[in-house]
Amino acid sequence: VTDASKHAPTEPIFVDPFGSSHGSLRTPKGMGDLLPPDAEELRTLTRIVINRFEQCGYDLIVTPLFEHADVVERGTDALDPRELLRFVEPESGEVAVLRPDITPQIARAVATRLSTHPAPWRLCYEGRVIRRRRGRARSHQQITQAGIECVGFPGPEADVEVLELVASACEDTQLPAFRIELSQVSIAQSLLDTLPAALHAPISERLARKDAAAIAQLAREANLPADTTRYLCALVEHYGDADVLDSAERELTWPSARDAIANLRELVARLDHDSTRARLGFDLSDARGSSYYTGMSFNVLAAGPGEPIASGGRYDQLFQRYGVARPATGFAFDLENLQWALRACGKGRVEPRAFRVAVGLGSAAEQRRVAESLRQRQLVVATLPSHGDLQSCLAFAKSWGYDAVLALESGRARLVRTRDASERQIAGTAGAAHSADAANIAALQSWAQEATKD
Amino acid sequence: VTDASKHAPTEPIFVDPFGSSHGSLRTPKGMGDLLPPDAEELRTLTRIVINRFEQCGYDLIVTPLFEHADVVERGTDALDPRELLRFVEPESGEVAVLRPDITPQIARAVATRLSTHPAPWRLCYEGRVIRRRRGRARSHQQITQAGIECVGFPGPEADVEVLELVASACEDTQLPAFRIELSQVSIAQSLLDTLPAALHAPISERLARKDAAAIAQLAREANLPADTTRYLCALVEHYGDADVLDSAERELTWPSARDAIANLRELVARLDHDSTRARLGFDLSDARGSSYYTGMSFNVLAAGPGEPIASGGRYDQLFQRYGVARPATGFAFDLENLQWALRACGKGRVEPRAFRVAVGLGSAAEQRRVAESLRQRQLVVATLPSHGDLQSCLAFAKSWGYDAVLALESGRARLVRTRDASERQIAGTAGAAHSADAANIAALQSWAQEATKD
Secondary structure, three states, rough: OHHHHOOOOOOOOOOOOOOOHHHHHHHOOOOEOOOOHHHHHHHHHHHHHHHHHHHHHOEEOOOEEEEEEHHHHOOOOOHHHHOOOOEEEOOOEEEEEEOOOOOHHHHHHHHHHEEEEEEEEEEEEEEEEEEEEEOOOOOEEEEEEEEEEEEOOOOOOHHHHHHHHHHHHHHOOOOOOOEEEEHHHHHHHHHOOOOOOOHHHHHHHHHHHOHHHHHHHHHHHHOOOOHHHHHHHHOOEEEEEEEEEHHHHOOOOOHHHHHHHHHHHHHHHHHOHHHHOOOOEEOOOOOOOOOOOEEEEEEEOOOOOOOEEEEEEEEEHHHHHHOOOOEEEEEEEEEHHHHHHHHHOOOOOOOOOOOOEEEEEHHHOOOOOOOOHHOOOOOEEEEOOOOOHHHHHHHHHOOOOOEEEEEOOOEEEEEEEOOOEEEEEEOOOHHHHHHHHHEEEEEHHHHHHHOOOO | OHHHHOOOOOOOOOOOOOHHHHHOOOOOOOOOEEEOOOOHHHHHHHHHHHHHHHHOEEEEOOOOOOHHHHHHHHHOOOOOOHEEEEEOOOOOEEEEEEOOOOHHHHHHHOOOOOOOOOOEEEEEEEEEEEEOOOOOOOOOOEEEEEEEEEOOOOOOOHHHHHHHHHHHHHHHOOOOOOEEEEEEHHEEEHHHHHHHHHHHHHHHHHHHOOHHHHHHHHHHHHOHHHHHHHHHHHHOOOEEHHHHHHHHHHHHHOOOHHHHHHHHHHHHHOOOOOHHHHEEEEOOOOOOOOOOOOOEEEEEOOOOOOOOOOOEEEEOOOHHHHHOOOOOOOOOEHHHHHHHHHOOOOOOOOOOOEEEEEEEEHHHHHHHHEEEEEEEEOOOOEEEOOOOOOHHHHHHHHHHOOOOOEEOOOOOOEEEEEEOOOOEEEEEEHHHHHOOOHHHHHHHHHOOOOOOOO
C-alpha cells in the first residue's frame, strides 16, 4: 500500500504560494494559503472524521494557538527542540511556543480544569500545529490535525477502541486502501534501556533504517553482550504481516518482549471487525525515538504522501508530568496527508458534489431572486455583475468551478454547461425558479456534471 | 436590542481556565481552552454560517496563522499597533506577526496567487485571530471569526448582497433579535479631513461617545468654521431608525454627505427582504477611527456581549496597498460574541440535540456491539469501563452531558435517565440493538431529554 510509485505524482496541499514575482508579498516559507477548492475539500474531510469521533463519545475541545513553553515542552519529547517556534510573550516576558502538538495541551486541560470530571475523558480536536523544518530547507510547516485522546480507560479495551476508531474514520472518508502498522515501543525500548546512553541515538536510528549490519558493527565496537546483539539484529526482521508475531514469540524471548507481544496478540484477538484485522501490519523494531508512547503504537499508511496519514498509541507516562497519573491512548490524523492519499487514488473530491450554478445577465435583483430560490434547493449559486456577457460568465464559471451558467435574458432562461457551452432551455426567469422541482434539478445536475467522454 | 441589562449575565466563552491552584500549568492570559460542550456549540455555529456563505458562492480559503509583519500591517489600520503580537521569525530573521485580522491576508492572496481569476472574488474563511488587549489587563485575546469578502464587484449590488447575507446567516443561527446598524464612514471622514491633523483623534473619539458638548468646545478652542462645528454637532444626533435619513438629508448638506446619504437610501431601497429592512438602524457619526472602510459600514448588535456580533463594510482602497485596485466589501462574525448573544436569549444549544447515551456494565465487547448498532442510528454513544456500577455510570453521564445510561446486565438492558435515575426496560442486550427502530428511538430520546417540570 505504501508504494507511492504506482500512482501519478500528486502535490502536497499547503504549497508555498508565491514565486519571486510576488517578492514583497511573500509569506514565510512553509506558511502558505490553502486555496479553493482545496480548502473546502480539507474542511469536508475534517467534518467526516470529527463526526465519527463525536459519535463515539469524543467531545470537542479547542486549545490555544500558543502557550508557555515549559508547559507544552513537558510533552513534546518526540520532537527535536529545534522544531519548536518560540518567542518571548510580550505581556509576561516569558517564553511562549506556537503549539507543535495538541496532545500535551489536552493533558494540561485534563490535569487542571477537567480534573474533577469522572473517567474516562474522551476528547477530540481539530486544528493546525506549527513546526520548524530542520535541515537546509529552513522552512516552517503547518500541519492540520484531527485527533482523539482516550484518558483514564485502562487495559487493552481502550486500545481496541482506538484501533477500531481510526479504521472506521478512514473508511468514512472512502479511502479504499490503507494499512495500520502496529508496534509496541516497549520491545525496542527495553533493549535500548540496557545500552550505554551514548548508543541510544545511533542504535535507534539504525533500527529505524532496519540496518542489521550496522547494528551488529556498533554492537561489536561497544562490546555488547551476545544476547543483546542477537536480539537487536532480530528486531529489524520482525516487520510484515500477522506471522511476524509467531516468529517474534520464538525469537524475542526476554520478559519485556514477551509481555509486549502478548499485549499485541490480545489486541488483535479483541478487535471487533475482521476488516480491521485485515488492515494490520507489524513493525516490532519501532522505538519511536524518545516519544511519549509506552505501549502499543501505530502508523496508518496509504499510497501517496510518503508519511503516515495518522499515528498514535498508548502513552501512560505523559500525565504524570502534569501532576496526575492517568493511562491514556489516542491518535491524530495528518489531514493534508489524508487528503493527499485520497487524491492519489482518485478520490480527491468527496461525493456527491454540490451543484454549482453561476447566474448571469438579467438585472441584479432578478439574479438574486432566482439565486435565492435555487439555494433553497441546496444548490451553490453565485450571482454575476449584470453588465457582463455570456463569454465572461463562462470564463468566471470555469475558473471558479461552477458546473453551469444560468443566463437570464428578457424573460427567458437557459442553462449553459461550463465545460462545452452546450445549452438547455429553461422556462422563463420566473419559471426558472418555480419549475425547480427536485427531479428536474437532479436531471440538470447530472447533465451539467456529466464527464467528457473519452 | 443592545440593552444587555434585560438578560441574566452570561459569561464570555474563552475564559482563562486556571485559578492560582494550577500555578505552573497556567496558560498565557487570555489564551484559554474552549471546553466541552462549548467547543462543539461554537463548531455548530461555525458550520451554520459557513454553509450559508458557501451556498451563496463564497469559496473557503485558509490563510496562515502568522505572516511577515509588513504584509499584514498594510491592512490593519483599524488596530492599534500595540495590539499586534510580533516576533522575530527564526528562519529569516524578519519580523512576523500572529494574524490579528484575516481580511489583509485575503487581500494578499487575491493580489497574488488568485490575481488571474476573473472577478468577482467571493471568499469566505473561519479561524482564530490573536490580538493583545491594551490597558491594565495586559492580556491576549483570541477571537474566532467567520467572514466573507466580495471583491471586484462594484456598485451597490455587492453591498446589498453582503447585508442580505449577514441577515440570513444570523437568521440561520435562530438568533431571534438583532439589529444591523448601518453607517457611511465618508460622512464623518469628509468632515475630519477638513480639520487640522491634531484634531482627528480627539474629535473621532467624541463622535464615538456622541458628546456634542465636548465637540463644540473643541471646535471653539480651535476656531473651526461655524458650518463645520454645526455639522459635527449635528452628526451625533443622527442615530436611530430609518427617519434618521430624512433628517440627515435636510441637515447634513455638504456634497460628500449628500452622496453618502443617497448611497444609504439606495442600499435600503434595493434590499430584497422587508425583514432585512426592518432590522436596520443608522449611526451616521461612525468614523471607524482610521479603519480601511471607505463607504457603507455596519455593526450587527444583539443583547448580551456588549460588542458587535458581526461587523463589516465597503473598503475600496485596501487592495491598492497590495498592488491592485479592486472594489471590495465584506464582513466577519465574532463567533464568541454570536454564541454569547444566543445564550443570552436562551438559544445556546442548537436544536435538535443529539441523543447521547452512555453504555455501561456488561462486557467490553458486548458494550461495543450495542454502541455500534446505536451509532448507526445517529446516536452519540460512549462505552464505559465494564468494572463500574450503575452509580459510577450515572456520575459519568451527568458530568459529560449524556442523557441516559444504557445498562447491560446478564441478557437484560435498561435505559436509566441521567436526570432522575428513572428507568425504562429495554429488550435483551441483543434486542437493545435490534429493537432500535427509528420510532422507538425517537420516543426514548424524547423521554430521556424531557425537561424537569417546574
